[in-house]
Amino acid sequence: MRTLLRGAYVLTADENKPFIKDADILMEDNSIVYIGDRKEHEFVDRIQYLYGYLITPGFINTHTHLAMTLFRGWGEDMELGKWLNEKIWPYEAKLTDEDVYYGSIVGIKEMLSTGTTAFVDMYFFEQATIDAVHDVGIRAFITPGIIEKEGWKDRVDQIVALRSALRSDYVEIHLSLHGFYTCGPDVVEYVIEKAKETGAFVHIHLLEAPWERGAIEAKHGKDFIKKYYDKGLFSDIHVIAAHGVWISDDELEILANANFALAHNPQSNLKLVSGIAPIWKYLQAGMTVSIGTDGAASNNNLDLIEEIRTAGMLGKYKAEDPEALPSKELFYMLTKYGAKAVKRDDIGVLAEGNKADLVVWSVDNVEWLPFWDTEEGMYAHLIYSVQSKSSVKRVWVSGKEVYREGHLMTDIPYLEGFKASVKRIFGGE
Numbered sequence: 255m256r257t258l259l260r261g262a263y264v265l266t267a268d269e270n271k272p273f274i275k276d277a278d279i280l281m282e283d284n285s286i287v288y289i290g291d292r293k294e295h296e297f298v299d300r301i302q303y304l305y306g307y308l309i310t311p312g313f314i315n316t317h318t319h320l321a322m323t324l325f326r327g328w329g330e331d332m333e334l335g336k337w338l339n340e341k342i343w344p345y346e347a348k349l350t351d352e353d354v355y356y357g358s359i360v361g362i363k364e365m366l367s368t369g370t371t372a373f374v375d376m377y378f379f380e381q382a383t384i385d386a387v388h389d390v391g392i393r394a395f396i397t398p399g400i401i402e403k404e405g406w407k408d409r410v411d412q413i414v415a416l417r418s419a420l421r422s423d424y425v426e427i428h429l430s431l432h433g434f435y436t437c438g439p440d441v442v443e444y445v446i447e448k449a450k451e452t453g454a455f456v457h458i459h460l461l462e463a464p465w466e467r468g469a470i471e472a473k474h475g476k477d478f479i480k481k482y483y484d485k486g487l488f489s490d491i492h493v494i495a496a497h498g499v500w501i502s503d504d505e506l507e508i509l510a511n512a513n514f515a516l517a518h519n520p521q522s523n524l525k526l527v528s529g530i531a532p533i534w535k536y537l538q539a540g541m542t543v544s545i546g547t548d549g550a551a552s553n554n555n556l557d558l559i560e561e562i563r564t565a566g567m568l569g570k571y572k573a574e575d576p577e578a579l580p581s582k583e584l585f586y587m588l589t590k591y592g593a594k595a596v597k598r599d600d601i602g603v604l605a606e607g608n609k610a611d612l613v614v615w616s617v618d619n620v621e622w623l624p625f626w627d628t629e630e631g632m633y634a635h636l637i638y639s640v641q642s643k644s645s646v647k648r649v650w651v652s653g654k655e656v657y658r659e660g661h662l663m664t665d666i667p668y669l670e671g672f673k674a675s676v677k678r679i680f681g682g683e
């Protein structure tokens with residue numbers, strides 16, 4: 255099947271050809287086989303005329319807990335420890351596969367409708383999330399949660415088995431460590447061993463809140479970054495770390511030149527008063543900085559446009575420099591740096607040979623006025639002006655259209671299931 259998208263403006267995230275007007279994008283099966291100026295093509299099965307629309311790569315959300323859409327708005331204005339103990343953990347203990355499935359579908363719909371086509375997830379009941387991913391069609395990097403509690407080793411082994419058994423164009427399974435403060439040296443070293451054996455990356459929460467360092471050092475010693483670097487983590491094994499608000503200068507020197515990417519989650523960090531990560535400093539040191547939403551319970555949405563806007567404003571403020579974090583850099587955080595974070599060179603950039611993961615934006619809304627049909631003008635509106643939900647019109651993942659005009663292309667009656675789950679978990683309506 256060869257589908258041609260004709261006539262749109264395109265921001266590619268490709269340094270060689272960043273902006274195209276009146277473009278042709280030809281997709282064959284799950285990939286892009288041509289992107290560039292309009293020309294004649296042989297054997298086109300379907301043409302979609304998209305004059306006046308903008309196409310971007312699908313965004314990559316590099317840190318979330320997808321099914322926590324179930325907990326949205328449940329337990330607000332609370333300190334983290336109290337919130338976890340009273341509002342999250344007792345209710346997470348009641349979750350079933352079915353709840354996580356419906357929570358995942360809601361999260362996936364929200365992501366597609368705001369321009370995201372891939373995400374990195376850390377949660378439980380991973381098979382339910384994988385099923386939801388396949389039922390809708392979005393790209394997922396699933397890193398089932400690992401925390402030091404009874405049975406952790408079996409859990410790691412199960413995840414490794416799942417990774418080697420799974421064959422999917424949409425899903426990759428990788429390893430996680432919930433955090434250094436919730437996983438002791440035995441767990442960390444076992445996960446390192448398994449990551450080395452399998453080539454999986456490791457997804458972790460790192461230095462989110464100020465109190466975390468003391469708790470980590472009590473378990474792992476003062477130079478824990480250097481210690482685990484020498485054992486293979488951040489060196490042989492790639493790591494995606496969420497937050498990284500409190501990385502020290504010595505640690506920055508190691509991590510900026512390591513096999514490491516940060517998932518910056520500014521809204522969650524603000525809401526929980528964790529701090530503001532100095533991402534301009536990190537980027538200038540050479541670190542890969544991508545963007546994530548964290549879970550919907552601490553954000554409270556999965557909209558990466560909102561997140562990148564916050565990242566831009568906070569980042570400038572933190573750097574005390576309005577020239578810091580130019581819009582193009584922020585656009586890369588949504589796209590190609592996200593791809594780098596998940597170690598993929600075939601997503602995040604619209605180029606020939608890459609996967610056809612792309613988003614079609616209407617530029618008709620008043621917030622696109624005045625309409626600047628230049629590369630810089632497009633970045634400016636996309637990062638600082640657009641309302642994602644009313645602008646995202648159509649989404650393709652792996653060459654398949656999965657979302658159009660407010661609707662998933664698959665007909666899953668998820669709403670009743672989601673409501674029933676919420677009622678069972680929390681009681682009442």
Ligand SMILES: [Zn+2]
Pocket residue numbers: 317318319459496548549
């Ligand atoms: Zn998180």
